[in-house]
Amino acid sequence: MVRNILLVVHIIVCVSLILIVILQSGRSAGISGEVAGGAETFFGKNKARTLNGMLGRWTTYAAIIFVITSLGLTIFWNV
Numbered sequence: 001m002v003r004n005i006l007l008v009v010h011i012i013v014c015v016s017l018i019l020i021v022i023l024q025s026g027r028s029a030g031i032s033g034e035v036a037g038g039a040e041t042f043f044g045k046n047k048a049r050t051l052n053g054m055l056g057r058w059t060t061y062a063a064i065i066f067v068i069t070s071l072g073l074t075i076f077w078n079v
Contacts, residue, residue: 010069
C-alpha cells in the first residue's frame, strides 16, 4: 500500500519537475547576457517575487520531494 502511494506521488513529482524546468526561461548567453545578468542581480531586489524566482523555488522543492520519494521507493520496493 505504501509502495503504491509513493509510486503515484513519485510519478506526479517527476512530471511536475519536468514541466517546471521547461517553463523556466533560459539563461542569456554571450557578453550582453553577462552584463544584463550582473545588473539584474545587483539591482533586482525583488527577484524572488518574479516568475523565475518562484519557479526556481518550486524546482528546489520538487527536487527534494523527488529524492525523498526515490529513497522511499528504494526502501519499500522489496518489502
